[in-house]
Amino acid sequence: MIAAFCGGAEQGIIYVRGNYDLAISHLTQIIKTLNQAGLLGKNILGSGFNFNVNLEISPGAFVAGEETALIATLAGERGMPKPRPPYPTEMRKPILVNNCETLANIPAILNLGVEKYREIGSEKSPGTKIFSLAGKVRQVGYIEVPFGMSLREIIFDLGGGLRSNRPFKAAQVGGPSGGFLAASFLDTPMDYDSLEALGLSLGSGSIVVIDDESCIVALNRFNLEFMSKESCGRCIPCREGIYRLLEIIDSIVTRDNLGTENGLKRYQTLSQLEKLAQVIADTSACGLGQGAPNPVLSSLKFFREEYEAHIFSQKCPAKQCKGLLTYRIDADLCKGCSVCLERCPEGAIVGERKHSHFILADRCTRCGICLEFCSFSAIIIS
Amino acid sequence: MDTIKISINDLAVAAKKGQTILESAKENGISIPTLCHLSRLAPSGNCRICVVEVVGKKRLVPACAYPVEEGMVIYTHSERVRRARKTVVELLLANHPDDCLICIRNSDCELLKLASEFGIRERRYLGKKRSRSLDLSSVAIERDPNKCVLCGRCLRACIDRQQIGAINFAKRGFETTIDTAFSLELKDSECVFCGQCVLTCPTGALRERSALKHVWAAIHDPGKKVIALVSPAAKIDFVMGNKSSLIHVEGQITAALKRLGFDYVLDLSLANDIYRKELANELLKNKKEGSGTLISSFCPSVVKLVEQSYPELVANLSRIKSPQQIAGDLIKTEFTRTNGFNPKDLFVVAIRPCTAAKYEAARLEMGSDGLRDVDAVLTTRELLRMLQTAGVEYERLAAEDIANPFINANPFLGVLEVAGGLVSTLGVSTGEDLEKELLCAKEFREKTIKINDEVIHCLACDNLGKANKLLSDKAKLEKLDLVEIHACPSGCLGGGGLSLPGIDGIPSRIKAFLSLCAHNKQKVDLPN
Structure with missing residues (x-):
């Protein structure tokens, strides 16, 4: 309402994604209450200032968070970004688009005064930030902390460390288009400048914690698959490029019986991945395409050897990429109970009762069911 | 500035x-x-x-x-x-079919040109390619989504300029495509076949549905008399990029068509005159009976637009067939009778810079007794290809006179193919002020004319974006007696069947058209 007053707006819109039922019901109630109390509507508190707020339900596309795409969906069009400039604030009928987190800081600044407010947080990024902690951390959820708090404090003090009690490997900061921070960067202060110096951004403020049982390559595959589906399809680098990144990663996580003639191609995979990711970041039209290669680029920076293990040794160190795993049965440990043989959906296990069983590698789909049912830990993954 | x-x-x-x-x-x-x-x-x-x-x-x-x-x-x-x-x-290349050798646009493909400009000599990205089925449902326009680079030019033409919106982006990510609403076939969609999208397409994703096969078959059939009906706008298309005058090129086209094997080469001028005369009569009748605004019917895209989007105005559409169909009808009746042909042996090919004309010729009501008024329509692009195939270099031929049995050359030769042409020539007696009156280049052109002392309020407009604005403005429509609408910018001179990239040359086309009018000025004939 302060922003509306300053900007001279009479109409405000709160834009919520359709599947956030709780938020929608809360907001509906709040807007109703404010209207009844005369804090919204015509001539608010006798000030002569009119301001209405409507709740708009977003169709639920990732790209609809981009401001021009957001405005397009409000106009009933397809959620596709438009070229900027002109920015929405410079249009003939200017529109101010802000995150609610940004607007929520305004009362704090006014109440505390600028000087007092600047005391919170770091010098260049004053104030607080809401992070959402997720992944392998013990205490998941939302936290509001002053800018500049280190990643270590956030994960180990507030988050209570790792749930799995395994070593911390990395944190992905800023949602599916956020970059990875390796363990050596745990003391990085979480503010805009420090992250930008590392080529990363705070983005949505999400922090996904990863331990050594998570494969960076597999995680990137997951991110890219999401981004590739969410791309609006308007610009070429994002629409075609992210899909090719995904294909390259797919080629990394599957074992190929390449002859020697393809050895060079395998050698070039990483540089191709890196170059393509750079061009996508450099040329895409909106934040989705510009940000999508971030996880690839930052993980290539910090975890290059993990990619190399996949490509050259055809091994997944975290034992997550199914395409590169081999399941076998330890003949000494196997008691020949046949539980695995009966459960195997592919008929890939052969053997006689009371004698050690064997896995037919070419039939095995690495689904992991045998591992789950073996009581003697005889299934070995390598 | x-x-x-x-x-x-x-x-x-x-x-x-x-x-x-x-x-x-x-x-x-x-x-x-x-x-x-x-x-x-x-x-x-x-x-x-x-x-x-x-x-x-x-x-x-x-x-x-x-x-x-x-x-x-x-x-x-x-x-x-x-x-x-x-x-x-x-x-883009990684997701594009490798069929340049047999692609209709391989001589003027913009993607091919870019690939060559950037010196791409290897395929660095190999992977999945989009695979969608072709839409060959319509008789006017074909869509090949696999060749689409999703540049969005067609839909900006369709949505922003023409305000039809038959196509738009659909789906997301790698699956993004350009499609009709509910993925309907083009023939069932809102498309009015104006072909403006085809003119904008940088690749072979949008193209006219070719009638060449049928035309060649008719030419090779000894029992068939094949008649070419050339529209003036098509002739003007041939003049572009050609140093000779239009009159000379006109004769060369006649010669070229004869060499291709057409038995008769006629043009649309008489049919144009009949249309204008009939329209004037209908207008006067309308005025007398007070039956409201008359909407011109010579543009098949406009007719389809009114039928599908403004059903309440269908009664206002002129009942006269378009000049193309009038000419076809005349050939199958009068021309056959005077020459003693069997109408079944005639094959009429209209040559026009238009894709919608293909749709019009195929409409059910455009024929009788199992005979089509017009059997096939060729765009000027197709005629150019036909000449290439047959090795006919029309620019080097000696001009031949058009052997028109309905000879009727006049300054208004192709006036129905230029936006504003109908309104401009209904009331005037000479071609003198045509230059001033022509074209509703800016917005709508309004004019008040007199026919038989009746005051007629006319308005001409080109492009369907403007037409949509006009047709939904009922208050404005009521004040008018006659509305002349062309689907394409500047009328057929900017038609969707022009040689590519023809649309950028509209001003010079208009000039060529006016010079033709000036040439024929001495043989003035009045429709009213």
Whole structure:
């Protein structure tokens, strides 16, 4: 309402994604209450200032968070970004688009005064930030902390460390288009400048914690698959490029019986991945395409050897990429109970009762069911 | 206009405020490659081929959509830029069918041109290709979504200019495509077959449905008399890029068509005159009976638009067939009778810069007793291909007179194919003021004319965007007696069947048209 007053707006819109039922019901109630109390509507508190707020339900596309795409969906069009400039604030009928987190800081600044407010947080990024902690951390959820708090404090003090009690490997900061921070960067202060110096951004403020049982390559595959589906399809680098990144990663996580003639191609995979990711970041039209290669680029920076293990040794160190795993049965440990043989959906296990069983590698789909049912830990993954 | 100083490739240049980087680079002799950009459409920044480096900007910016700013330092061909452009084109090629050898656009494909400009000589990205089925449902326009590069030019023509919106983006991510609403076949969609999208398509994704096969078959059939009906706008299309005068080229086209094997070469001028005369009569009758605004019916796209979007106005459509169909009908009746032919042995081919004419000729009511008025329609693009196939170099032929049994050359020869032409010639007696009256270039052109002392309020408009605005404005419509609507910009001179990229030459087409009028001025004939 302060922003509306300053900007001279009479109409405000709160834009919520359709599947956030709780938020929608809360907001509906709040807007109703404010209207009844005369804090919204015509001539608010006798000030002569009119301001209405409507709740708009977003169709639920990732790209609809981009401001021009957001405005397009409000106009009933397809959620596709438009070229900027002109920015929405410079249009003939200017529109101010802000995150609610940004607007929520305004009362704090006014109440505390600028000087007092600047005391919170770091010098260049004053104030607080809401992070959402997720992944392998013990205490998941939302936290509001002053800018500049280190990643270590956030994960180990507030988050209570790792749930799995395994070593911390990395944190992905800023949602599916956020970059990875390796363990050596745990003391990085979480503010805009420090992250930008590392080529990363705070983005949505999400922090996904990863331990050594998570494969960076597999995680990137997951991110890219999401981004590739969410791309609006308007610009070429994002629409075609992210899909090719995904294909390259797919080629990394599957074992190929390449002859020697393809050895060079395998050698070039990483540089191709890196170059393509750079061009996508450099040329895409909106934040989705510009940000999508971030996880690839930052993980290539910090975890290059993990990619190399996949490509050259055809091994997944975290034992997550199914395409590169081999399941076998330890003949000494196997008691020949046949539980695995009966459960195997592919008929890939052969053997006689009371004698050690064997896995037919070419039939095995690495689904992991045998591992789950073996009581003697005889299934070995390598 | 305010001038600002910018630097392009270390060259200090003056640019106009509000210009895009692309425009000011062009003014200074620097050509930036583009794909999704077309000067007559609003910039979209879709393809990212025109990206340039601007000092101080973190990322590359699209030159076609980015305005110049004071003190901007721009590099249009730096290594970073060239690499980015090349990668973008390579990404397009990775998802494009490898059938250039047999593609209809292999001589003028913009993607092929870019690939060659950027020196792409290997395939760095190999992977899945989009695979969608072709839409061959309509008799006018074919769609091949596999060749589509999703530049969005067609839909800007369809939505922004024509305000039809038959096609738009559908689906997301790698699956993104351009489709009709509910993925209907084009023949069942809102498409009015104006073909403006075909004119904008940089690849072979949108093309006319070719009638060449049937025409060749008829020519080779000894029992068939094949008759070419050439529209004046098609002749003007041939004159473009040709140094000879229109009159000379007209004769050369006649000669060329004869060599192709057409038995008779006729033109549409008499049918045009009949249309105007009949329309004047209908107008007077309408006026007398007070049956409201009369909407011209010579443009099949307009007829379809009114039928599907303004059913309440169908009664206002003129009941007269379009000149193409009138001519076809006359040939199958009068011409056959006077020459003693069996109408079944005649094959009438209309040659027009139009895709909708194909749709019109195929409409159920456009024929009787199992006979079609017009058997096939060729766009000028198809005729050019036909000449190529047959090895006929029309530019080197001696001109032949058009052997028109309905000879009726007059200054209004092709006037129905130019926006404003009908309104301009209904009331005037000579071609003198045609130049002044023609074309509703800007918005609508209104005119009050007199026929038999009846005062008639007329309005002419081109392009369906304007037509939609007019047809939904019922208050305005009520005040008018006659509305002349052309689907394409400037009428058939900007038609969807022009040789590519014909639409940029509209002003010179108009000039050619007027010179033709001037030539024929001495043989004035009046329809009223």
